[in-house]
Amino acid sequence: MKQFTSRRDFVKAGSSITAGAILSAPHVARAAKKDKVIKVGLVGIGGRGSGAAAQAMGADENVALTAIGDLFEDRIKLRSRILKARGRDKFQVTPETTFTGFDAYKKVIDSGVDVVILTTPPFFRPEHLAYAIEKNVHCFFEKPVAVDGPGVRKVIELAKKAKEKNLNFMSGFCWRHHYPKQEIFSKVLQGDIGEVNAMYSTYNGGEVWKKKREDGWGDLEAQSRNWNAHLWLSGDSIVEQAVHCIDMMQWAMGEALPTHAEGSGGRQVYDDMDKYGNIYDHFAVAYQWENGTRGYHFSRQQNGTAGSYEVELFGQKGFCSAKNRHAILSGDEAWRFRGENNDMYQTEHDTLFSSIRKGGKAFNDGERAAHSTMVAILGRMVAYTGQKITYEDALNSKEDLTPPHLDWKQELQAPPPPVPGVTRFI
Numbered sequence: 001m002k003q004f005t006s007r008r009d010f011v012k013a014g015s016s017i018t019a020g021a022i023l024s025a026p027h028v029a030r031a032a033k034k035d036k037v038i039k040v041g042l043v044g045i046g047g048r049g050s051g052a053a054a055q056a057m058g059a060d061e062n063v064a065l066t067a068i069g070d071l072f073e074d075r076i077k078l079r080s081r082i083l084k085a086r087g088r089d090k091f092q093v094t095p096e097t098t099f100t101g102f103d104a105y106k107k108v109i110d111s112g113v114d115v116v117i118l119t120t121p122p123f124f125r126p127e128h129l130a131y132a133i134e135k136n137v138h139c140f141f142e143k144p145v146a147v148d149g150p151g152v153r154k155v156i157e158l159a160k161k162a163k164e165k166n167l168n169f170m171s172g173f174c175w176r177h178h179y180p181k182q183e184i185f186s187k188v189l190q191g192d193i194g195e196v197n198a199m200y201s202t203y204n205g206g207e208v209w210k211k212k213r214e215d216g217w218g219d220l221e222a223q224s225r226n227w228n229a230h231l232w233l234s235g236d237s238i239v240e241q242a243v244h245c246i247d248m249m250q251w252a253m254g255e256a257l258p259t260h261a262e263g264s265g266g267r268q269v270y271d272d273m274d275k276y277g278n279i280y281d282h283f284a285v286a287y288q289w290e291n292g293t294r295g296y297h298f299s300r301q302q303n304g305t306a307g308s309y310e311v312e313l314f315g316q317k318g319f320c321s322a323k324n325r326h327a328i329l330s331g332d333e334a335w336r337f338r339g340e341n342n343d344m345y346q347t348e349h350d351t352l353f354s355s356i357r358k359g360g361k362a363f364n365d366g367e368r369a370a371h372s373t374m375v376a377i378l379g380r381m382v383a384y385t386g387q388k389i390t391y392e393d394a395l396n397s398k399e400d401l402t403p404p405h406l407d408w409k410q411e412l413q414a415p416p417p418p419v420p421g422v423t424r425f426i
Contacts, residue, residue, distance in 0.1 A: 029138065029166045032114070032357050034062065041067040041113035041137075043105045043128060045079045048142055049119030052172070053083055055346050056117060056140070057090040059353040064090050067097040067111040069104030071120075071224055076100065102406060109135050115168075115356065116140070121227040122235055123147050123401065126154040133161050133169075138356055140349070142172035144243050144373040145366070147235035149397035152374045159366025168362040170352045171369035173247050177351065178344040180326040180337045185251050188322065193315030193331055196293055199249050201323075202308040203242035203299040210275060219412035229277025230414060232401040236279045238265075238383070239376045242299040246379065247372040248311045248322060249287070249295045255368060258287040258295065258375060260390045265383030267417055269302050278417045285379035297379060386420030399426040 032038055038060060042053045045068055053065055065087055070076050076098060084091040099107040105128045109116055118128045118141040126146050132139050139162070145155040162169035175181050188196065210229060213222045227233035234240040250257075263285030270276035282300035289295070298308075311323040318331020326337035355363040378394040403412055 029136065029168070029356075029359070029362060032359070034357070036062065038063045038115060038353065038356060039066045039113045040064065041069070041108035041111060041116045043069045043108050043116060043118050044120035044142075045070045045076055045083075046119060048172075049117065050079045050083055051345060052117045052119055052140060052142070052349070054086045055349040056115070056353070057087040058346060059349040060357060063353065064092045066092050067099070067108045067113055068093050069099040069108040071100065071102065071104070073100050106131055109137055114138060115352075118142065119172075121224070121233040122240060123151075123233045126151040126158070129155060129158050133158050133165065133167060136165060136167065138168040138352075138362075140170050140172070140352055143247070143369060144235055144239050144376060145171065145370050146373055146377075147232065147239060148377065148399050148401045149374070149395055150400050152370050152377065152395065155370045155373075156367055159364060159370065162362070162366060163364050166362045167364075168352055168355050169364040169366045170348065171365050172348070173244070173365070173369055173372065174344045174348055175244060175248060175323075176251070176365070177342075177348040179340055179342045179347075181248070181251075181322065183337050183339065184320060184322050184326045184328075185248075187328065187335065188252050188313060188315075188320065189254060192318070192333075192335070193313060193320055193328060194317030195291075196252055196313050196315045198293065198314040199252060199295040200310070200312045200314075201242075201245035201249055201295065201297045202310050203237075203245050203297075204305065204308040205301060206303040206305070206307075207269075207281075207301050208237075208241075213274065218408050219410075219414075220406060220408055223277070223412065223414065226277065229275075229279055231278050232403055234279065235377065235401075236380050237301055238280075238283045238285070238297075238299055238379050239373065242283070242297065243373060243376040245299070245309070245311055245323070246297060246376045247369075249297070250368075250372050250375060252311070252313050252322065253289060253293065253295075255371070256289055256291075257371060257391050258289050258378070260388055261285055261287045261378050261382045262388045263297075263379055263382040264386065264420065265380075266420070270417075273414060273416070278414045280383065280417065283379060283383050285382060287375070287379070381425060384418035384420065384423050385425045386423075387425055389425055393425075397426060 115138040146152045211226045223230045265280045265283040270281040285297045287295040320328040328335040
């Protein structure tokens with residue numbers, strides 16, 4: 001990925017990047033004729049998966065949800081009733097196209113779908129994407145794209161393969177499809193606040209859902225049902241949640257990658273591994289770019305604390321609130337977004353299915369999504385180790401979070417939480 005040392009360089013090159021980044025190639029995915037039913041499969045029927053499936057059914061007049069896969073049958077039964085009510089005649093899933101288990105993703109993709117929605121815990125994303133691209137299926141996949149460096153590197157290569165095959169390959173970085181943010185970041189990139197000197201991003205909130213272990217659950221099931229509390233499944237909260245803010249800092253930097261980062265984090269309230277798993281409950285990370293720009297990120301999951309979800313940008317000519325107020329608050333000329341708002345979740349699916357229907361150059365933001373994910377993983381790495389780490393070293397890390405086995409009956413002990421100064425960078 002070409003790096004730009006200034007937003008002005010990015011804007012000047014923007015049109016050529018857009019044209020060159022999405023390539024037509026052999027095995028080209030063809031346009032879907034208007035009377036063709038676009039068949040959609042869903043892998044991972046949690047809250048986000050259900051929402052994405054409903055938005056897919058609403059994105060095109062001639063689309064049908066035809067297959068669902070998940071690790072657990074009870075989740076499919078619960079959520080399918082809701083989706084059936086929302087999708088009506090577009091919900092065409094049958095018992096024969098309902099699949100459970102670790103290989104459910106293959107069965108969904110092999111059922112004859114044109115598009116697959118991948119919304120399982122992030123650990124599984126690279127493997128699921130690889131099979132979809134192998135089978136020439138368009139992909140919508142939630143963020144983050146992976147939980148470790150090897151996974152990110154795999155997705156970068158898969159994004160390139162998707163381009164070669166002209167398959168649509170869309171990530172769930174939904175703010176990129178939000179009209180107010182498209183406008184404010186466009187102004188930042190064209191230099192309205194001058195060169196960005198510093199960025200401040202937050203994802204501060206309370207604890208997210210946790211599921212109490214039930215009788216009969218083995219270790220793997222208990223961790224899978226409580227996936228956001230376990231490092232190997234979620235990548236920790238800075239990767240699974242706060243990556244949205246980090247992606248917006250990347251947006252403001254014209255996708256230039258930071259040179260290095262330093263940071264800290266820990267567990268102040270997550271004091272019980274049985275309940276909270278092995279993730280941290282707070283992070284504070286300072287990123288630096290080649291041109292000297294600093295990006296400061298803070299996130300936490302602690303009940304009773306002040307909430308904050310913001311991205312503020314400080315430039316040579318002014319200051320702006322890019323996440324909440326969508327305004328340039330100081331500088332040569334004050335500005336505030338006053339245009340049409342939109343449902344960004346629906347818009348991203350509208351964009352995806354329009355691209356499938358029209359054919360031509362496919363939508364593909366896979367490399368960008370992979371690098372934003374890796375910047376978040378870099379933040380986790382520096383907090384866990386207490387060391388300064390470069391982006392390149394993080395991307396080429398050999399740390400593989402894959403557990404020793406995926407067996408429902410065998411014990412699967414979660415590693416203890418990392419200790420800065422003791423935990424080593426791999």
